[in-house]
Amino acid sequence: MKLKDIDKQVKEKPLTKEESKEQFLKLTGELDIKHSFNFEEAWEIGEEIRKRNDFRNKITQLEKEGYDKGLWMDEKQLHKLNPVKHSFADGCYIREIFNPAGELLVTKIHKKEHPFFLMQGEMSILTEDGVKHIKAPHQGITKPGTKRIIYAHTDCVFITVHATEETDVSKIEEQVIAKDFNDPLVTAEDIKLLTNKI
Secondary structure (H helix, E strand, O other): OOHHHHHHHHOOOOOOHHHHHHHHHHHHOOOOOOOOOOHHHHHEEEHHHHHHHHHHHHHHHHHHHHHHOOOOOEEEEEEEOOOOOEEEEEOEEEEEEEEEOOOEOOOOEEOOOOOEEEEEEEEEEEEOOOEEEEEEEEEEEOOOOOOOOEEOOOEEEEEEEEEEEOOOOOHHHHEEEOOOOOHHHHHHHHHHHHHHEE
């Protein structure tokens, strides 16, 4: 069986876990492959890939449908309702944004790891791991490939910090925001996360 045959099988007629294990063991033996992981680890990685890709496809579709139906604000409206303060300090860009109570918004795709801080308010965030409710003060780390839907329960002040020597905000945005999930920095992080598990 060739790789393209397996890809076709996965898309058109996926196997159960038991069938996959049988195929894994059979092909491993036939091809005399020495893995650094067992079937259970490979299955777990596959499940994580499927979960991540499913979330990314759904959030991308939801964003598109929202724009088609006028649910999301355009960039001009968004910037008017969500004022941003830009600060710089010794190789860091600090971005502070205000989100008013009752706002529902979808974020861009982050392509670099960076810290974030909720300084004021409460919000619910839809992520690939489900809905998380956070309340200030709160801090976390955004991983490459992250895209969120956020609902602000109260007025919120949200800060992100990005390592960069650049001071032109539009150039910084090119460095830290991915156009889609195929961005090389996003896919490199996906591979890194998966290979760290085996």
